[in-house]
Amino acid sequence: MILRNTILALAAVSGMLLMGCSSSEELHKIPPAPAQPSATEAMQKDLTTLRSENDSLRGVATRTEQDKRALAARVADLEMQLNDLKTKQPVAPPLEKKPEAVAEKRREIQPITNPRESYGRAIEAFRAKQYADAASVLQGIIDAGAPDGMEDNCYYWLGECAFAQKNYKDAIEHFAHVFSYERSEKKDDAQIMTANAYYAMGDKKKAKEEYETLVKKFPASPFVKKAKQRIAIL
Secondary structure, eight states: OHHHHHHHHHHHHHHHHHHHHHHHHHHTOOOOOOOOOOHHHHHHHHHHHHHHHHHHHHHHHHHHHHHHHHHHHHHHHHHHHHHHHHHHSOOOOOOOOOHHHHHHHHOOOOOOSOHHHHHHHHHHHHHTTOHHHHHHHHHHHHHHOOOTTTHHHHHHHHHHHHHHTTOHHHHHHHHHHHTTSSSOTTHHHHHHHHHHHHHHHTOHHHHHHHHHHHHHHOTTOTTHHHHHHHHHHO
């Protein structure tokens, strides 16, 4: 009887030890790592993401194109409205000519009946800065046959009128006529004005030559001092 009880006790203790070892192994067991996706699954995921982004970009592009077309249509509509306004805008009536302008148009050069009187009138017009009127009278005197000693003066003052209007080439041509006369009191005047015309045109070389000609040919002229001043700076 005693032997039986001892065997049962030993059996119980062995069972407890076995249970203890089993519990200890379960407590120290490491859980398995989560399964990693395969390369195919990763690529499939990336492809899905890219497709989604592409669809989103396509939507943005579509909306942008629609906005662009709407803007172009608006611009075209505004241009049509502007053209309509221009077409319907009343045409302004022509400006009435001022009485002075009409009088200027109707003005006619009086016939040269008294060359000396006309010459005096031309000089007065020149001094009043009415250069075109003065030139017309002077040319009229020449065309009508100016008296002796007057034609060279008319050419000189024609040159002055052209110079005053900055028609320097015409002025030089008029002054050149003065030198064709054997006697003329206007030759040194014509010489200095010819030089001045080239100077005004920016032809410094030719201007210097003409100033030097004045000094050589007309040493007693009151314009020599001015000519020498110009020569010094050219």
